[in-house]
Amino acid sequence: MSQLIDNTPSTPGKQKPEKSHYLHNRLRIHSSLSKLTLLFSILLVFILFLFILSLPSTTAPSSSSSAVTHRRNLYDTWGGSDWEKRVTKSARRATASNRAVLVTGAAGFVGTHVSLALKRRGDGVIGLDNFNHYYDPNLKRARQKLLERAGVFVVEGDLNDGALLRKLFDVVPFTHVMHLAAQAGVRYAMQNPGSYVHSNIAGFVSLLEECKSANPQPAIVWASSSSVYGLNSKVPFSEKDRTDQPASLYAATKKAGEEIAHTYNHIYGLSITGLRFFTVYGPWGRPDMAYFFFAKDILKGKQISIFQDPDRGTVARDFTYIDDIVKGCLGALDTAKKSTGSGGKKKGPAQLRIFNLGNTSPVPVSELVTILEKLLKVKAKRKMVPMPRNGDVRFTHANISLAHRELGYRPTTDLETGLKKFVRWYLDFYPGSKKKSAW
Numbered sequence: 065m066s067q068l069i070d071n072t073p074s075t076p077g078k079q080k081p082e083k084s085h086y087l088h089n090r091l092r093i094h095s096s097l098s099k100l101t102l103l104f105s106i107l108l109v110f111i112l113f114l115f116i117l118s119l120p121s122t123t124a125p126s127s128s129s130s131a132v133t134h135r136r137n138l139y140d141t142w143g144g145s146d147w148e149k150r151v152t153k154s155a156r157r158a159t160a161s162n163r164a165v166l167v168t169g170a171a172g173f174v175g176t177h178v179s180l181a182l183k184r185r186g187d188g189v190i191g192l193d194n195f196n197h198y199y200d201p202n203l204k205r206a207r208q209k210l211l212e213r214a215g216v217f218v219v220e221g222d223l224n225d226g227a228l229l230r231k232l233f234d235v236v237p238f239t240h241v242m243h244l245a246a247q248a249g250v251r252y253a254m255q256n257p258g259s260y261v262h263s264n265i266a267g268f269v270s271l272l273e274e275c276k277s278a279n280p281q282p283a284i285v286w287a288s289s290s291s292v293y294g295l296n297s298k299v300p301f302s303e304k305d306r307t308d309q310p311a312s313l314y315a316a317t318k319k320a321g322e323e324i325a326h327t328y329n330h331i332y333g334l335s336i337t338g339l340r341f342f343t344v345y346g347p348w349g350r351p352d353m354a355y356f357f358f359a360k361d362i363l364k365g366k367q368i369s370i371f372q373d374p375d376r377g378t379v380a381r382d383f384t385y386i387d388d389i390v391k392g393c394l395g396a397l398d399t400a401k402k403s404t405g406s407g408g409k410k411k412g413p414a415q416l417r418i419f420n421l422g423n424t425s426p427v428p429v430s431e432l433v434t435i436l437e438k439l440l441k442v443k444a445k446r447k448m449v450p451m452p453r454n455g456d457v458r459f460t461h462a463n464i465s466l467a468h469r470e471l472g473y474r475p476t477t478d479l480e481t482g483l484k485k486f487v488r489w490y491l492d493f494y495p496g497s498k499k500k501s502a503w
């Protein structure tokens with residue numbers, strides 16, 4: 065940010081008249097100077113003038129020049145007839161399906177599961193992912209392999225690359241966009257705030273810009289977050305509750321996304337459905353989440369820190385199993401009405417929805433650890449620590465009656481059943497993690 069301020073072109077502009085004025089005065093005072101010196105001085109003024117003129121153009125647009133470098137790198141990863149063939153093949157649908165879905169964040173946790181489910185039922189699916197290094201890229205690559213085996217091609221690229229999005233919409237007339245790409249994590253926002261703005265705000269706008277211009281416009285389903293309920297204390301959280309006191313930048317960018325969605329729905333007639341996910345867990349999950357790194361650390365015999373509310377209240381989460389979330393995502397996709405605009409022009413009002421997708425049974429984090437101990441057959445080294453004020457909220461609990469009514473959403477997996485499936489996957493994916501714990 066400070067760099068942007070330093071580079072504003074106003075400073076060199078101001079210097080220009082001052083410096084030439086100064087030199088001009090000097091020339092008048094030393095009227096006895098020879099013609100040669102005068103010529104030399106004029107030349108000097110001219111050079112100085114050119115130098116000052118060149119300043120704003122080389123220093124001011126530093127942000128856009130870095131974006132150009134970024135884009136050039138990404139150009140290497142897409143395009144060409146072979147690439148187009150793979151896109152077309154992946155978008156091919158079974159005769160029974162009339163859907164072609166672009167899944168963003170396809171190599172992510174939820175994105176992988178949703179892509180597989182869509183492909184399994186015969187929809188055309190194209191994935192998009194930037195494979196960033198927020199967490200172990202090997203896990204993302206392993207998910208990509210899983211998708212490739214199922215016939216889903218994951219395009220490597222960034223949402224902010226408008227040319228790439230345009231190309232994808234040129235090749236495939238998408239009926240739906242399942243937008244799951246995001247910078248996740250609550251605490252990481254204090255280390256890298258720009259990443260949240262880049263993915264969750266700029267990236268979302270870039271995608272919506274492409275969707276609104278597309279002909280036909282796709283219907284959009286996207287991942288918001290239960291974190292938008294922030295510091296609310298009334299439970300269970302209902303879609304009608306206030307969402308104006310976020311506790312983290314992550315939550316604030318998701319809330320911003322909900323408002324941005326409203327705008328694009330209002331102006332361009334895009335059909336948009338937002339889903340507020342509640343602590344999704346399961347096989348192929350994200351290593352930055354507590355259930356995941358608790359399992360890892362318990363197996364290693366490493367001490368784990370369990371957050372405690374400063375007022376000794378319980379810290380609890382409405383853990384929601386991935387298969388239930390996938391059913392909710394597909395339910396949202398299948399009940400999404402068509403967008404009403406075309407080619408950037410609104411033709412009539414369009415659908416705008418928001419749903420909680422939770423499990424409606426919050427579990428204290430200490431109980432999560434007890435279940436993990438049982439499943440891993442290893443005793444955890446627990447350390448209770450007061451919850452720091454760094455973005456986490458104390459309690460989440462979803463009211464899912466709206467999703468039940470409109471999407472037929474009905475979660476069926478309790479935490480123990482879901483964690484059993486997670487642990488089975490974990491021990492299989494990280495062989496050797498169990499043996500080490502025996503030492």
Ligand SMILES: *[C@@H]1O[C@H](CO)[C@@H](O)[C@H](O)[C@H]1NC(C)=O
Nearest residue numbers: 299300302303463464465466
């Ligand atoms: C859940 O939300 C619905 C509205 O969608 C409301 O009618 C109901 O009373 C809420 N339930 C609870 C337990 O707050």
